[in-house]
Amino acid sequence: MQKILTSLMTLSVSAVLLSACGGNSNQAPAGDKPAEGSAPAAANQTVPSKIVIGLDDNFPPMGFRDDKNELVGFDIDMAKAAAKHMGVEVEFKPIDWAAKESELKSKRVDLLWNGLTITEERKQNILFSNPYMENHQIIVVSAGSPIKVKTDLNGKIVGVQDGSSAIPAVEADAVSKSFKEMKKYGDNVTALMDLSTKRIDAVVVDEVVGRYYVAKKPTEYVVLEDNFGTEEYGVGMRKEDQALHDKLQGALVAMKADGTSAKIANQWFGKDIIK
Incomplete structure (x- = not known):
């Protein structure tokens, strides 16, 4: 009789434990819940280890060739500093500026960074960073x-x-x-x-x-x-490159906070013009 009572008690405790563990069968595990405020479009994206920046190499002081035929300029220095913050390699590619959207769409370049004005028309085809200066x-x-x-x-x-x-x-x-x-x-x-x-x-x-x-x-x-x-200047990229956008925007914010962008602006314009 004692053995029967003991067995019944064991079964009852097991049932309670199973019920507690099972909970709501429709509830997703905690690890599957999306983080609050996350950007679904960028969730499965990765930032490339190398980014190619399209520019007009005859646009001083933003981007141009010096006496040694080397690419220099305010936006060149800004892009190099941003790439360092992002931990990526950067390549600068002179393009026909009139065909800049085609160069971006065809993936011959990843970013347009050369005094690119943010307009409502361009927003239809280009994903912009926040403005970094006025013009x-x-x-x-x-x-x-x-x-x-x-x-x-x-x-x-x-x-x-x-x-x-x-x-x-x-x-x-x-x-x-x-x-x-x-x-x-x-x-x-x-x-x-x-x-x-x-x-x-x-x-x-x-x-x-x-x-x-x-x-x-x-x-x-x-x-x-x-x-x-x-008008306002911003960095342009493909609409679908949300992860790259977020990484770059974080770098621009960090550069403003630590004084990097102000230092570059002072070198080229004699004052901090960063927005």
């Missing part, structure tokens, strides 16, 4: 030019870089309809050379580029007070 589309004219304000561009030939954000910025302004011609160039350097020889009357260009050249030749060029608006 204006300024108007540069020759010293002694009668052009003093935007409306003086009526009947004039205005130069812009093909594929640049200067084009939609100018076209969005009603004054552009009064131009004799908006002439497109492969790069800003050639446009400014034509301005010097009076083949054109003005150049609309990114402020960082325009002021860089004006500072080199202060008696040759003048920057007008008027401009064609404010």
Whole structure:
């Protein structure tokens, strides 16, 4: 009788233990729950050990070739510092800037980092980092030019870089309809050379580029007070590369926090212009 009672008690305890362990059969194990705030799109992605950055190598001071034909510039230094923070190798690849989205989509480059303006149109095809600096589309004219304000561009030939954000910025302004011609160039350097020889009357260009050249030749060029608006620069990548975006954004935040980006900005612009 004692043995029977002992067996019954053992079975009862086992049943209670099994019930407690089983719980709700539909409940997922704790380890399967997604982390709060996680980005599902990047969950299964990995950041490549090497990233290729597409740039216009004739866009000083953002990215250009020095006297030794080496790639230098503000964005070059920023990209190198970011790659170091990310623990990846970086390669810089000069591209036709007018075809930058095709270069990115075809995976010939992984990032576009060269004074790339964030626009709503570009957001349709490009995933952007947060803006890291602000810029204006300024108007540069020759010293002694009668052009003093935007409306003086009526009947004039205005130069812009093909594929640049200067084009939609100018076209969005009603004054552009009064131009004799908006002439497109492969790069800003050639446009400014034509301005010097009076083949054109003005150049609309990114402020960082325009002021860089004006500072080199202060008696040759003048920057007008008027401009064609404010814009923001960001780093562009493919829409599906969320993991790369997150890693890069973390590096940019870290560089701002530890003073790296401010140091680079001071070297190129004489002040911290990082947003």
